[in-house]
Amino acid sequence: MAQVEAPAVDHPLDPLTAEEIEAAADIFEAETDLDGEIKYHNITLAEPPKPKVKEFEPGDTFDRKAAIVAREDGETYEATVSLAENTVLEYEHLPDVEPAVMPEEIEEAREIVKNDPEWREAAAKRGVENFDLVMVDPWSASGFEPEEHKGKRLCRALSWIKTSENDNGRARPIEGLFAFVDLDEMKVVEIEDNGVPDEDSPLPPEDADYRADRVETRDDYEHLDVVQPDGPSWEVDGNKVEWLDWELRVGWTAREGLVFHDVKFNDGDESRQVLHRASACEMAVPYGDPDPNHSWKNAFDIGEYHAGRMANQLTEGCDCLGVMKYFDVEMNTIEGEAETLESAICMHEEDDGILWKHTEERKPHTEVRRRRRLVISFIATVYNYDYAFYWYFYPDGGIEAEVRLTGIDSNGVVPADETAEDTYGQYAIVAPQVKAPIHQHFFNFRLDFDIDDSSMRAYEVHNEPTGSERDRKNGFRAKETLLERENEARQDIDPNRGRYWRIASSETENSYGRSCGYKLEPHTNVSAPMKPTSSYMRRSGFIQNHFWVTPYNDSERFAAGDYPNLNDDTTGLTEWTEEDRSLVDEDLVVWYTQGVNHVPRAEDWPVLPVEIASFHLKPEGFLDSNPSISLPAEPCHTEHDITSPDNGSSGDDCSSADD
Structure with a gap:
């Protein structure tokens, strides 16, 4: 078991160090009865109660505690770990509780969706050919889970398709197609296909470039710099x-x-x-858009x-x-x-x-700060x-x-013949066939x-x-x-x-x-x-x-x-x-x-x-x-300062003395 003999911090509210995070996980695994694959959703400082912090004086010793939210075999657990005593102080099973979605779950769910045969078949009907260019965003299904899957750790995945690796793929939503993924089992449990808004044109026709290497940038925008020759005014410890x-x-x-x-x-x-x-x-x-493809968001x-x-x-x-x-x-x-x-x-x-x-x-006399x-x-x-x-x-x-x-x-697709006045107030048409609710x-x-x-x-x-x-x-x-x-x-x-x-x-x-x-x-x-x-x-x-x-x-x-x-x-x-x-x-x-x-x-x-x-x-x-x-008056630059050879001079300060 990893041990932390003394915290490398000087205040009880400082965030956990890397060593403390890993020590807390080791202590949790050694001190609890969980024997499956443990997923750690949060290991963070168990902040001391306010009265305890008020008692603290610089130089005082203090116990460092970690708050843990973990998941094992589809169940959620909370624990408080003492890093000084290398023990679990509190441990509780929380039935019917779902912690936040982790980045690792998001990445895995993306691949699960992109490789699901039923989802691929529905996406292909919408003009998707190269599935390597598909973008998937797994949203929480909170409040809108299919009834038969209530109680599962679900996400509801939306998707877009890029035209090239560096393209803004969000210009082409794969509209009306959702995959419900069970994040515990890491499998697609249901495909929702609400149909294509325009079968003749299922994907919007235009890219939406914004990267500097993909758009023409203007040349009349002069450089602005912020300079502090004497350094900043703060002190950090x-x-x-x-x-x-x-x-x-x-x-x-x-x-x-x-x-x-x-x-x-x-x-x-x-x-x-x-x-x-x-x-x-x-x-x-x-x-607010009542469209069932968006109203659940x-x-x-x-x-x-x-x-x-x-x-x-x-x-x-x-x-x-x-x-x-x-x-x-x-x-x-x-x-x-x-x-x-x-x-x-x-x-x-x-x-x-x-x-x-x-x-x-x-x-006359002026003072400015x-x-x-x-x-x-x-x-x-x-x-x-x-x-x-x-x-x-x-x-x-x-x-x-x-x-x-x-x-x-966040956007969706409308038929090619729809105009902005048709449903203004529920969404705007922001590009050909692209709506933003x-x-x-x-x-x-x-x-x-x-x-x-x-x-x-x-x-x-x-x-x-x-x-x-x-x-x-x-x-x-x-x-x-x-x-x-x-x-x-x-x-x-x-x-x-x-x-x-x-x-x-x-x-x-x-x-x-x-x-x-x-x-x-x-x-x-x-x-x-x-x-x-x-x-x-x-x-x-x-x-x-x-x-x-x-x-x-x-x-x-x-x-x-x-x-x-x-x-x-x-x-x-x-x-x-x-x-x-x-x-x-x-x-x-x-x-x-x-x-x-x-x-x-x-x-x-x-x-x-x-x-x-x-x-x-x-x-x-x-x-x-x-x-x-x-506050002291600061240097102020005049038009003369800008055009003179010595345009880096400090200029007059922002006050004017009496004549």
Whole structure:
């Protein structure tokens, strides 16, 4: 049995090392009674409960534990392993539970489908000749499993056909043909053939090239560079990052991808707690086209596939610019071995326009400070879609979470004579015979607040007029309402009234008597238009509202529950909040659902320009004044700087002294 005598980490929240992952698998196999082929779906850090982390001081010893989700002979098991004691502390069989689909299962299922005789026969009727050029995407069959195969670990495979090895194969869907694969048995259990939309033209006629070596690129787009001759402003020690007044720990899980721990903001000489943990914990992508070839689609890209496992190696493209710091991450394979994904996380600084400015018109005198931000990001490619998750940390104490959606729309085939006006609203025709159905993307962010390491309260804030109906004064105010229980806190955005939500300490105040807090300021959002009885709403209850608050519970980690794959029941937030627990003077967790409404356009083809979804956390009463007043003025370049021989000079700074 492999042993880990001492963890090669310095904080109890640091992700498992490669050695710890493999040691955990060895301990699990030695200490349990499983004797078949074990498949490891997750080996990750069993994060210590919040009170334990708060007790930790640098230099303290701590026990490292691994949380394991394993599968053997079609059954699922959970275990907690002590790496210090080389033993299994907890071990449980979970009947009727299906963990997320693993990359190894996806690859094997692809080959199973491509070699299935019945599937090949149906694909050949659609014009497929070279099966080496077929692309297969096994989607979870959640909510739409054939009745006779209920209870099996199923995926439902879609497919496309390329015209050459480097062709964008997604231009040619093999429409109306699906293969249901049992991932335990690794065999096709059913072929669904809904017919060909146009028998005279079963495949769309055009390629959809986008690669630089296959399209003509323009020559009037001049190079833009980001240069930091003195290096970046951050300091990194292992997983700990310090940047200006921010201090945080960078973490990772195979399920969520990027996770932040122990987020603090320095107020003078005091390091003050803001967040204990923050991540995007779940996604739901429902499709609205009633066509039976597409109406079943409802992907949980985090819970069903684990976005962290789909992450890109970010050195392969221009995902970041300037001076960059990359973080490698360790994840387990299905065999229980450790696998390194290099450069999964990118950190860099970028300019984001003006942070603050004022011109004294009587002097004259101008002061300007640029809104530089620290960017920490990862990008996951889940089949056709690419999701870029960005977290921005600002000098003024703000945090912004942003998702950029790009990639290729999931698509289908229409008859050659169909026009865009025939069914606009259900789907768009984006290329000859190619349709892209209407759909939405919902991201749920779990924000475990820890304002000043204290108990907290949650408030709803909106604008309303003051005075009587006959009062001709222009009075209005921001009305703040305490949210006392969970069901009161289930709310949606209201931009017309300027609604936001505030999480504040029950114990600390700023110098002016305002409780120290942060506000969640929503940006553009969207509600789910599906019927309340739909399978989408049942399975993804977290999309029923934008804003949720719960008291901290260590076991409540994922908005749609621990195991959404092939689970038709309502779990997660809707289930937990049935208790309607008190939120007053508690340790609070905010869950924010960020929605994107995607009505496809021809302009989205062949690759979608980014759709952006975001929200902002801002200090509100947390500080006594603007902390970014202390920022120095930066060099500013004039037109003369650009055209002069010495165009690399620093130029004047972004302030003007009095004459």
